[in-house]
Amino acid sequence: MTQAPTTASTREEFAARLYGLRGRYWDTHPFHLRLHSGGCTPPELRRWVANRWYYQLILTRKNAAIIADCPLPEVRREWTRRLGYQDGPHEGEGGLADWLVLAEAVGLTRAEVLDERHVARGVRFAVDGYLHFCRTRSWTEGVAAALTEMFSPDHMAERVTAWQKHYEWIDPAGYAYFEHRIPDARRDSARTLDLVLDHCVTAEQQRAAVEALAFKCEVLRAMLDAVDYGPETAATAGSAAPVGTAVPAGTAR
Numbered sequence: 001m002t003q004a005p006t007t008a009s010t011r012e013e014f015a016a017r018l019y020g021l022r023g024r025y026w027d028t029h030p031f032h033l034r035l036h037s038g039g040c041t042p043p044e045l046r047r048w049v050a051n052r053w054y055y056q057l058i059l060t061r062k063n064a065a066i067i068a069d070c071p072l073p074e075v076r077r078e079w080t081r082r083l084g085y086q087d088g089p090h091e092g093e094g095g096l097a098d099w100l101v102l103a104e105a106v107g108l109t110r111a112e113v114l115d116e117r118h119v120a121r122g123v124r125f126a127v128d129g130y131l132h133f134c135r136t137r138s139w140t141e142g143v144a145a146a147l148t149e150m151f152s153p154d155h156m157a158e159r160v161t162a163w164q165k166h167y168e169w170i171d172p173a174g175y176a177y178f179e180h181r182i183p184d185a186r187r188d189s190a191r192t193l194d195l196v197l198d199h200c201v202t203a204e205q206q207r208a209a210v211e212a213l214a215f216k217c218e219v220l221r222a223m224l225d226a227v228d229y230g231p232e233t234a235a236t237a238g239s240a241a242p243v244g245t246a247v248p249a250g251t252a253r
């Protein structure tokens with residue numbers, strides 16, 4: 001890792017340091033590459049969707065933690081908009097509801113998503129780690145961690161195109177989440193970057209912000225490592241192996 005500067009960067013230099021983490025974003029993780037090239041089986045695609053649910057679930061809580069630490073009314077007012085995004089104004093609306101529509105579109109039942117039976121332990125630890133980070137670090141670090149949003153719109157758009165091409169069996173109603181999220185993420189990420197550039201002005205604050213974004217990239221990649229590893233979860237560990245995963249005796253895994 002390159003050494004952080006000991007003096008504060010200019011606004012432009014600091015923005016370049018944050019953008020410099022682009023290569024660590026999860027779009028180039030081997031699982032995403034396979035997913036977008038049509039190489040995933042239906043159960044693998046379902047596993048991705050069921051595990052991402054766990055990430056969606058903590059977003060409102062981590063945003064509330066950021067607000068709880070922030071002493072500035074103008075920032076709190078702005079970040080508060082995010083609190084309603086996943087939960088929506090009413091039952092059946094908002095990001096979580098859209099994610100459940102996606103889950104059904106790929107062949108999962110709501111019950112098996114809601115009871116988290118497919119959530120891999122590595123996904124749980126990574127996502128819980130992100131929530132813990134936002135609860136215990138400064139609000140500026142929490143906001144900086146959300147800057148993966150700068151990299152996400154193009155990746156989400158590519159996902160929709162790739163899935164429509166390679167997985168025609170997915171019900172198109174499932175794409176509502178991404179259709180809503182892509183324009184919002186484009187708009188929000190520009191504002192999030194301004195907040196970080198405006199409020200991280202010392203060398204130490206800027207170093208912490210860059211590290212927060214790097215940490216978030218690791219959280220996302222760790223989630224995919226766990227999804228890629230296979231279907232074992234707390235619900236299946238120690239019980240008979242799920243169909244199709246049995247390893248013949250004497251075969252190294």
Ligand SMILES: O=C(O)c1cc(C(=O)O)c2c(n1)C(=O)C(=O)c1cc(C(=O)O)[nH]c1-2
Binds near residue numbers: 145147148149155220
């Ligand atoms: O589908 C994706 O690839 C993707 C990535 C990310 C991200 O980069 O963290 C988010 C989302 N989607 C998303 O839908 C979302 O609401 C979101 C919120 C945040 C955040 O950290 O505050 N990231 C993301």
